[in-house]
Amino acid sequence: MQTIDPLSAVEITQDKPQLSVVRDRQIRDLAAQPGWRGRYAQRLCLIDWGVGLVASSSALLLRFGAYSIEPFLWQYLLLTLLFPLAWIAVLALNRAYEPRHLFVGTDEYARVVRSGIGLIAGLAIISFAFDLRLARGYVLIAVPLATVVDLSARYVFRQLLHRSWARGERLHRVILVGHARAVADMTQRLRHESHHGLGIIGACLPPGPGGEVTAGLPPIYGNFDDVAAAVNLSGADTVVVLSCPEIDGAALRRLAWQLERDEIDLIVASTLVDVAGDRTTIRPVDGLPMLHVEHPRLKGSARLVKAAFDRAGALVLLTLSAPLLAVVATLVMFGKGGRGPAVFRQERVGKDGKPFVLYKFRTMVVNAEARLPELRNLNDTDGELFKLRKDPRVTPVGQFLRRYSLDELPQLVNVLKGDMSLVGPRPPLAREVAGYPADMRRRLVVKPGLTGLWQVSGRSDLSWDESIRLDLTYVENWSLVMDLAILARTVSAVVRSSGAY
Template structure:
């Protein structure tokens, strides 16, 4: 049982263990539109001001020192005081405070990075045009620091919101409109991920289409003609319309007119699967909104940047982790579990189906592969992947290495060689790929990764279909900002050790 901001409670029923619903006895007339989004944006202004002031003050201190007495220092003091305002202005120009770019996804962080680059270019142009002699050390310190600090601060602030969403607070109370099976499928999709802010409280289906035995179907309030009444009865603030032939253009327009009186959000769910928002553009043609879908970024200069980022990042991480690697190698070589090679080598399938040898610290007994067949019927996962929570082949040291994902560190060599990327789909075995249907082979269009969406979303706790869907989502919607976000989330996923076995 959980409580939403307006006092209503959320109950998760035993029959529908993952479905968020409200008790019918506690439905109330339509509540005022949630204003927490406005408060969230206003607090971002304060966060950005503090970040700008800290970055500018640090640049002043580091560039000129604590005892600087140059006559022009007053100019830099004034610049330090004005810098946070300029930082906020550039962020506002880049629409970094608009609700549609906040809360989920990487678009917010990308806009912060673009703001840092834009302010750098603006200062360079003005200093050249007006012959201003800005200290380059001041600019080089202030702008990158402001960008990095702001991305980190916004990320932490968003995590606080996601924690409240996961606890059932500040959720959008949603009415789903569509066919029963489509509604049940959408409810299951939303139940898999708590960081969306949508709490389903009911549904509207076609007349006579209610199926009480359909798993995952929320409380049905009525048919398509009674959506506004369902919103008023339940206190919903959002209506999500799923694709169905009964709701055509005129019907959707009439529904929008009914909902706008109470400022109820209307969301039309597209039938597109795993396509990120930055790949779609709406262009009106004779009053009809046309949704244009751009092709995934599988080639071009951005991929060259990713390749350079991977090689440099892997080289730096190898240098920094060298002492840890030596200690772990000694534990594997001389720890309990039998003598054997320190590095386990296994053939995996890489980009475009090319085979490569993957490196890991050995976490199992030497004859683990020979014993695999006798354990096949004890698989704890579905699909082609074999995983056991209590695999008897894993050594005591290996279990500890897997729990903290330290056995994966030698794969930095694979990244350095170019076989893998820092972020990407999970590297599959050849026997797994042999069982792929045609659409799953799409995940081989990019290099496999040391980490990825599969790792930060639950790893071995995920179903086979869900892990494949996450890999395809990454392939279709890759961006450098997504890679950075996944790398940041990997740290918390490793600390939690969820799904690591």
């Protein structure tokens, strides 16, 4: 019996699985881009060399001046030329060029920071061991400058890569292995989140008679025994094995042996939901790899540091934005179609389910809450959240404020009061919380945030389930580095005004 997948126009043989011919043009385009990861690492190495040279040259000029004629200056000229090579070597020792640490996540940036600390420590040890009199000012300028500039350069270089991913270029060419429903779900999720760089070009399903055709499946290349041949036919460079009982430890080991000949990446998708890598550790027990999952950091000294960072940051931002706040308040009070108070107060639910009063610049007409029932059936989002892309209650000034999230600035006062954090889950309304299932209440164990993963991942364009998943991801995997990364991404999200309405 043969059936045709209507979504991919790929023939699927269910009684006697055989490899099928891929006809999708996008899939062929994906398969025509091999070797880009090696070129990416090479260009990254060239960027690091340039960063090292700029940092060491700047340190030479700032420490000794442009017209210095000191007799030992030639030694520092030599050090200036050797510094970029030392910087690259330290980065390589910290595995900052390995593909598994590049492209996504914060691991790459953490390794750059560790490289900077390690280089300072190494220079100090060498200076002491060989009695070298290195100018401390030179070292204290060169290494921190190289670290900061390299972080910025790598971030910009990664953003260029993410833009090419969004255009369907230089993606990892992925074959999914698993059951139809799991394959369809993973395909939908990865295609929705293009910043991961995983392009699904096909799948291998279990052998045996198939049931109803599952919507959303990529092209099917055969069954679990055909994975290696599917990789060769499609030009894939990555195989992702989803959780399924048919692929046990022995079968997975045999698959790894088949793929290692062509250096194909093998990824085993864990059943853990939204748990970051730094919370998991592989611990071998009698030859069996046991995955140890640490509890999320919800208390302790790190949270005290976060609270101090939140309040200090809110105070600084309020001070710097005071003139802007005054201008916006004036526009809101006397703007066309929306005369009235500048600040809108609304009760929201905070940490541990405690209510608090949230402050925002008013973006709607004064009687907006009274008009909500007549607009309820026009909701543009699913779930408990109510949003309209063209809400008639929004004033002209309010549209501008929402586009660039300026209406959120008064929430800095909430952060100073301790009701909110700079980064955290979206502050929900009481009626939203009333509809939460038990596991969704997990997002209430931390303070809500002025910004968060939901803010930098699409804001109102996200579905209800997706926004909740992002909030839970933040709660489970919080770190100060994640907060800093989200704050940096917030600037870009606000400038693009993506999902703002």
